[in-house]
Amino acid sequence: MTREELDAAVVTEQERSQSFRHHVDVCIAAGCLSSQSEVVLNSLRTEIRERGLEKECALRGVGCMGLCKAGPLVALDGQAVMYQTVAPADAPEIIESLDTAPVERLVCPVNMPFFNRQTRIALENSGQIDPERIEEYIARGGYSALAEALAELTPAQVVERITASGLRGRGGAGYPTGLKWSTVVKAPGSQKYVICNADEGDPGAFMDRSVLESDPHRLLEGMAIAGYAVGAEQGYIYVRAEYPLAIKRLKTAIRQAVRADVLGTTIMGSRFNFQVDLRIGAGAFVCGEETALIASIEGGRGLPRLRPPYPAEYGLWGKPTLINNVETFASVPVILRKGSEWFAGIGTGKSKGTKVFALAGAVQNTGLVEVPMGITLREIVFDIGGGIPGGKRFKAVQTGGPSGGCIPEAYLDQPVDFETLAQLGSIMGSGGMIVMDETSCMVDVARYFMDFCRTESCGKCVPCRVGTVHMHNLLTKISEGQATLDDLAMLEELCDLVRHTSLCGLGQSAPNPVMSTLRYFRDEYLAHIQDKRCPAGVCHIAPEVTA
């Protein structure tokens, strides 16, 4: 496909779309699928066919629209009207309503803050296109950034643009993406690799999953641009086996991209070759850690190793390897299309652009949200999230999953950026955000995450392998009202030890949930220990037997 053909494809698809009087979009990403959106899609299809409206009414499955709690979601005419919790039996009424007034009973207000306070970059096409049709991605500007890069930019200029955008890795640590790319460029050797980390192991997180399921071509385009920039011809997507739908859509997307000549050899008439293959992870959390991930692709046990050397210098098969997160790659095409300055204009001084969060827990609107960096936690929880349901009191918001921490009410007005979250004892992480109300016990929360780390520890290094078990035992003892102040001191000592002596990020950050809850909710720990009482009423503390 040449650039002219790409432009022509845009026109063709737009004409096709405009030939319909109405558009009915049904979310077929994981959230809505789990509430039977596929059945809804089928009943709408039957309804349209029975009324003979196939030529007037375009029906399609689209990616995630964000408000997963209200699924199945159905959008009419480019989200002019949105319906929530749609049942298959609602199909006749929905089709009927196309030329009349919306079905009040099903309407989901689209002008609420949940939708209009978001800024969509990584998710710009999510819910807007059929993820299984490359034509729709192209019609929304897809692959034009790759075309431009190949035709007009040198690899060095591509790296410069990414650097100028201020993009930082979305996989957790926020490493400057441009710097990483230029390290790979500078690393000696002609054989280099690009890897996309789609292992997404944080409990409750599904940002990357949503991109993969809703807009897989965006990832392929981002990776191809990266391959061009760093001089790699082979890319791998390491995706967890628990995401079968994402795997299926990626496979479809790769096939389509090769056929459309935007992947493969001599891409778009240039001399650039780039191939993408999938590697399926077996579900170990630690395989999201980049060196373990590489060991896993190489066919070994997924064990982390010491860095440096970093993968940028010594990665897959010992070759310089660029490894980035899904959301990082997903931001790349937009940066080239809209410009580095545009991207750098969003966000804060050191944290540019947007971040996708999986909003979960005790909040009205659970689902996926993409917000500009620098937004306050309060805006996310109370405006976008709609606050705490059931008239309960907010207690804390947990970010960063098992490597993160709990942030209390006093800091709700702090901006969400890499540095601030770290100062508050949490981390940005990959985007998990769990809201907790007064019915959550902070000791129990810490114990939950420590249980996760203990189970997911690979076992290679002593502090993490043994230390997390002791910390979990101590937290259990505290939650059962059996602990003493000495146990608490031992827990704190272990936090320090495991944090500073573990080999990889898993062990180094495993104490974070404990340390942050101790920092802000020490009184809850003390209540369990000294008063044998769980203030939130979560932990079962057996009454003391008096002889």
Add this chain to the structure above:
Amino acid sequence: MKPAEQVTVLKINGDEVSAHADQTILDVARENGIEIPTLCYLENLTEVGGCRLCLVEIKGAAKLQPACVTRVREGMEVATHSSRLDTYRRKILELIFTERNHICSVCVANGNCDLQDMAAALGMDHVTYPYLNPSVPVDLSHELFGIDQNRCILCTRCVRVCAEIEGAHTWDVRNSGINSRVFTDFNEPWGESQTCTNCGKCVNVCPTGALFKKGKAVGERTRQIDFLPYLKTMREELK
């Protein structure tokens, strides 16, 4: 012939030392008579950096680094001992002691055990953390050797010597985290292993009494590991 190696100058504990650019901190320290505690490390085997006893402080580095794996750099300033490092090392050793069931008084390696020696050297005379008392198996199915998982510290020396020197790769680690276990082949009893060559190298490199020669009583185990440099040189020459 290897190309002329670059010489690097660094400081260890305040003293200037010179090294080859591809040497580890541990190598250089030992060449200069500075002792850094190690357990998983064994000269001539690939380093894993798992036991964390060899962690050192490097000026300007945010994190402690394992001396056995970290390569030297020009101008590096390393501190191999400090009260913080000593404490961490003792605590890590305590963790190892709590993980399995190390009862020296009934062990074949009593008096000839790297773990015991290390505890003495680091002044770890008591364990503050609770013992985990796991129930782990003993396998005596091999005609010459036995393995008592109660004494295994998961250093993976046996795994490495078997794969890297003997070339058999009979041993590996299965499961993860606290449930990690060394095992042979496809986890059949050692005596039924199709790949074990009965060479005994694993027994000789085991730092504790986990791997032992049958028929030895408490404290009777001896070890011989002087075959390692010789075999490693042979292997490298074949490359």
